[in-house]
Amino acid sequence: MSIQVELTYDMSKALGQRSFELETAATVREVVAQTAARFAEGDDFDKLVRCTAVAVNGVLVNYRKGLKTKLVDGDLVGFVKSSAGG
Amino acid sequence: MIKGYAGRVLEIDLATQTFSFQPLDEEIARLYIGGKGYGTRLLYDRTEAGIDPLGPENPLIFATGPLNGSVAPQSNRFAVVCKSPLTGGIGNATCGGNYAYGMKRAGIDIIVVSHQSEHPIRIEVNGDRDEVEFIDATDLWGKGTYETQEILGKKKAHAVIGPAGENRVLYAGIVSNERIAGRTGVGAVMGSKRLKAISVTGTRKLEMDDPEAFKTYTKEIREMFKEHPVMGSSLKRFGTAGIVNTTNARGMLPTKNFQKGHFDDAMTISGEYMEDHELVGVKSSCLHCPVTCGRDVEVEGKGRVKGPEYETVALMGSNLLIGDLKKVSEWNFLADDLGMDTISLGATLSFAMELQERGMFDAGVKFGESEGVSELIRDIGHRRGVGDDLANGSKKMSEKIGGHDFAMHVKGLELSAYDPRGSFAQGVEYATTNRGGCHVQGASMYLESVGPLTINPQNLKLKADIPVLMQNTACAINSMVLCIFTTYAMFPAAIHDMDPKSLTHRMMSKAFENSGPVMRMAMGMKGKPMLWFEKWLTYITGQTFSSGHLQEIGARIFNLERMYNLREGLTSKDDTLPPRILNESIYETMDSGHPLGELLPRYYKLRGWNADGVPTAKTLDRLQIRI
Numbered sequence: 001m002s003i004q005v006e007l008t009y010d011m012s013k014a015l016g017q018r019s020f021e022l023e024t025a026a027t028v029r030e031v032v033a034q035t036a037a038r039f040a041e042g043d044d045f046d047k048l049v050r051c052t053a054v055a056v057n058g059v060l061v062n063y064r065k066g067l068k069t070k071l072v073d074g075d076l077v078g079f080v081k082s083s084a085g086g
Numbered sequence: 087m088i089k090g091y092a093g094r095v096l097e098i099d100l101a102t103q104t105f106s107f108q109p110l111d112e113e114i115a116r117l118y119i120g121g122k123g124y125g126t127r128l129l130y131d132r133t134e135a136g137i138d139p140l141g142p143e144n145p146l147i148f149a150t151g152p153l154n155g156s157v158a159p160q161s162n163r164f165a166v167v168c169k170s171p172l173t174g175g176i177g178n179a180t181c182g183g184n185y186a187y188g189m190k191r192a193g194i195d196i197i198v199v200s201h202q203s204e205h206p207i208r209i210e211v212n213g214d215r216d217e218v219e220f221i222d223a224t225d226l227w228g229k230g231t232y233e234t235q236e237i238l239g240k241k242k243a244h245a246v247i248g249p250a251g252e253n254r255v256l257y258a259g260i261v262s263n264e265r266i267a268g269r270t271g272v273g274a275v276m277g278s279k280r281l282k283a284i285s286v287t288g289t290r291k292l293e294m295d296d297p298e299a300f301k302t303y304t305k306e307i308r309e310m311f312k313e314h315p316v317m318g319s320s321l322k323r324f325g326t327a328g329i330v331n332t333t334n335a336r337g338m339l340p341t342k343n344f345q346k347g348h349f350d351d352a353m354t355i356s357g358e359y360m361e362d363h364e365l366v367g368v369k370s371s372c373l374h375c376p377v378t379c380g381r382d383v384e385v386e387g388k389g390r391v392k393g394p395e396y397e398t399v400a401l402m403g404s405n406l407l408i409g410d411l412k413k414v415s416e417w418n419f420l421a422d423d424l425g426m427d428t429i430s431l432g433a434t435l436s437f438a439m440e441l442q443e444r445g446m447f448d449a450g451v452k453f454g455e456s457e458g459v460s461e462l463i464r465d466i467g468h469r470r471g472v473g474d475d476l477a478n479g480s481k482k483m484s485e486k487i488g489g490h491d492f493a494m495h496v497k498g499l500e501l502s503a504y505d506p507r508g509s510f511a512q513g514v515e516y517a518t519t520n521r522g523g524c525h526v527q528g529a530s531m532y533l534e535s536v537g538p539l540t541i542n543p544q545n546l547k548l549k550a551d552i553p554v555l556m557q558n559t560a561c562a563i564n565s566m567v568l569c570i571f572t573t574y575a576m577f578p579a580a581i582h583d584m585d586p587k588s589l590t591h592r593m594m595s596k597a598f599e600n601s602g603p604v605m606r607m608a609m610g611m612k613g614k615p616m617l618w619f620e621k622w623l624t625y626i627t628g629q630t631f632s633s634g635h636l637q638e639i640g641a642r643i644f645n646l647e648r649m650y651n652l653r654e655g656l657t658s659k660d661d662t663l664p665p666r667i668l669n670e671s672i673y674e675t676m677d678s679g680h681p682l683g684e685l686l687p688r689y690y691k692l693r694g695w696n697a698d699g700v701p702t703a704k705t706l707d708r709l710q711i712r713i
Contacts, residue, residue: 006334006335008331009331009353009356009358009359010358012353013362018353050585051582051583051584051585051586052586052587053586053587054587055335055336055337057337057673057674057675058335058336058337058338058347058348058508058672058673059337059544059673059675060336060540060542060586062540062542062586062587062591062592062595063542063544066587066592067587076348078334078335078336079335080331080332080335080336081331081332082332082536082537082538082540082582082586083320083328083329083331083332083536084316084320084321084326084328084329084532084536084537084571084574085326085327085328085329085330085332085333085395085396085397085503085536086326086329086379086395086396086397086526086571
């Protein structure tokens with residue numbers, strides 16, 4: 001199994017990488033937990049992720065099963081901040 | 087005269103080199119405010135159906151509104167209205183910079199430029215002396231927008247075109263400072279008149295109904311903006327390109343001519359990356375704007391210049407499979423200097439690249455490769471070689487070469503950088519917006535997909551309602567004239583502070599998704615002014631503007647634009663999306679593309695149109711639209 005995880009810019013700056021791969025993660029909740037574990041205590045993961053939604057293959061999990069959303073091999077999980085552009 | 091208006095329309099005839107000052111029509115001002123609304127009314131009344139957009143009969147209308155000339159944040163914008171040479175329908179664009187302020191200081195609300203000059207010309211207007219000078223501009227013809235403005239000096243406010251406008255590139259724009267009235271080819275119309283620049287000066291002050299209330303309230307709003315998560319933080323820190331990582335994660339970032347919605351190198355074209363790696367330091371803004379969404383970047387050989395904004399990094403970055411911000415910055419500078427809309431330019435380049443990939447056309451450019459792009463942009467601006475084809479935009483190119491299914495435009499205007507398959511309401515907005523596939527005639531995606539309180543963008547709930555609300559709002563804002571970014575402050579900071587993973591947030595989203603009846607009721611309520619732009623209008627003009635008033639005015643403007651398009655031969659068949667968007671899915675949760683066919687009937691009904699998309703007599707009567 002391979003799950004690709006993409007971070008927000010602030011998260012990627014703290015971790016020093018834009019994305020990484022997870023070998024196992026059955027749900028979005030597991031991805032969030034495994035991502036949190038990669039951050040050092042001083043990075044304040046909770047603050048970085050607080051106003052951040054999660055999307056699986058571009059679709060917010062808010063409209064699926066939330067953190068219980070199940071994952072399959074090849075899924076792309078992205079942390080997403082709300083934003084305004086032009 | 088209603089307060090907030092200078093009370094004068096400057097009529098300029100380029101064929102006879104004559105001018106006159108006429109009184110502003112107060113009835114039009116009451117019904118359409120100013121800006122785009124006033125300009126559309128004039129265009130409708132003064133032109134016959136079927137005129138050549140690049141011929142002498144097409145007037146070029148520069149229009150301000152009652153907020154211009156004040157120090158209200160984001161109020162230095164003017165609208166340009168004419169028949170579009172790109173779409174054949176209504177043409178309009180708004181622009182920041184300092185020109186709107188200059189027009190009002192000159193004591194002018196509207197400038198109507200009629201007919202054509204036989205040789206390159208520029209105009210200088212001194213509003214204090216009521217003088218208009220017609221000056222030969224042969225020496226400026228061929229010069230870029232930056233050099234032209236530098237030569238014209240800083241004592242006056244200028245609206246200029248570059249070589250793209252002169253050569254009638256169908257998506258050429260009009261530039262003021264570093265900002266551009268980019269869309270629908272208004273610069274080509276100015277070029278067709280051989281009008282290189284209009285410069286205005288004056289020292290008149292804006293008269294307000296209640297200047298003290300305006301001053302006190304504006305101070306309050308400046309403070310609110312300063313603390314707001316979008317106005318005072320994300321737009322200020324990262325500019326509009328701060329949204330790249332959001333649209334990418336949502337699968338909405340145009341990639342490879344909209345073949346995909348996700349770009350692996352999105353991070354390196356983002357606003358955050360620009361902040362860390364490319365930004366020179368000073369951020370730029372339009373006059374009096376505290377948001378400072380503009381960036382300054384370093385371009386080799388040019389020094390510090392305006393950096394690319396979101397639409398540019400998407401349509402000339404991810405959409406071309408280019409993740410090199412330095413290259414995108416260079417192309418952005420080139421386009422600005424030539425005076426071209428980077429949205430249409432980017433989408434036309436990606437169309438040419440796909441044609442190249444399929445062996446249908448050879449423009450010498452390929453996806454993922456920056457070689458040849460700079461030269462091609464110059465060739466487009468000067469209509470040289472294959473650049474002559476690309477200068478006509480993707481619709482006309484597809485009619486000549488083929489590739490209709492992947493020419494990414496609506497009504498001839500290339501799509502902006504929000505893939506509507508990830509934002510169904512935005513898709514309805516693209517399909518129905520009178521000037522074509524543009525996002526700033528409503529910006530439904532903010533309410534629906536990318537803002538702080540989103541709804542499921544991929545079901546049918548509210549997807550026809552949101553565009554009506556937002557298009558009406560945008561029509562009103564573009565007539566005041568304010569920057570459309572002001573709508574980003576409509577969600578208070580408390581909403582931004584909510585965790586989208588929380589139950590409360592999900593419950594609020596659900597309630598929002600089911601708020602159709604409440605929304606429609608609120609749209610019709612004419613009460614007291616609540617929002618900042620409603621209060622500004624009220625303090626300045628002395629008339630009461632509530633959300634209900636502005637929805638009605640916005641609907642009036644939108645329907646008049648619709649009547650203009652119908653008169654020009656556009657029909658409900660033009661209310662569509664590119665076949666790629668309708669037929670191809672980019673999400674595993676979708677079987678096909680955007681479900682426009684299921685949403686349009688409801689949209690027409692909400693608009694008060696018949697099944698053919700024609701406003702009914704009752705609707706026209708209700709909105710007091712004289713046809």
